[in-house]
Amino acid sequence: MLRSTILKGTLVAAGIAFCSASFAQKGAPMDLGKREYDSNCASCHGADGKGNGPANEFLKRSASDLTTLAKRNGGVFPVARVYQTIEGAGAAHGSREMPIWGRDYQVKAAEYYMDVPYDAEAYVRTRILALVDYLNRLQAK
Numbered sequence: 565m566l567r568s569t570i571l572k573g574t575l576v577a578a579g580i581a582f583c584s585a586s587f588a589q590k591g592a593p594m595d596l597g598k599r600e601y602d603s604n605c606a607s608c609h610g611a612d613g614k615g616n617g618p619a620n621e622f623l624k625r626s627a628s629d630l631t632t633l634a635k636r637n638g639g640v641f642p643v644a645r646v647y648q649t650i651e652g653a654g655a656a657h658g659s660r661e662m663p664i665w666g667r668d669y670q671v672k673a674a675e676y677y678m679d680v681p682y683d684a685e686a687y688v689r690t691r692i693l694a695l696v697d698y699l700n701r702l703q704a705k
């Protein structure tokens with residue numbers, strides 16, 4: 565009886581510690597677009613999107629300034645073109661320095677879900693759309 569009470573107490577304490585740790589981590593709501601940008605794009609396009617990431621010195625063509633996409637398109641953010649550029653569908657073979665994220669995310673989805681059934685297209689599309697949304701928020705006014 566005493567042992568089970570101690571055990572229960574320990575479990576409750578562990579539960580509280582676990583919950584408060586995960587609440588502390590949350591803090592601000594998760595920004596999937598920013599997270600994906602920071603881990604996949606900032607190395608070339610820069611943390612602020614202006615195209616000055618540290619990997620630039622290894623590129624033949626420098627990575628574009630992603631804060632002027634709207635400005636360079638008559639003030640309209642080119643959603644479809646940005647989506648296609650990130651996804652990489654129809655990219656000419658070998659002539660492109662930017663990685664093909666549509667393919668990369670498919671591989672990541674397979675690694676993430678292993679043998680659990682999942683919708684690869686939804687995984688890829690969610691991430692690309694989050695990136696498009698994040699880039700839209702980076703546009704210079």
Ligand code: HEC
Pocket residue numbers: 600601604605606607608609619623625626627628629630633646649650660661662663665695
């Ligand atoms: C290895 C470096 C590299 C990485 C990583 C990279 N890019 Fe690029 N990106 C480039 C280069 C270089 C260009 C210029 C066009 C080209 O050569 O393909 C470009 C072009 C673009 C364009 C077209 C810009 C325009 O002016 O039309 C968009 C949009 C873009 N990148 C978004 C992204 C996003 C979003 C990510 C992360 C998921 C990313 N890039 C990751 C190198 C990179």
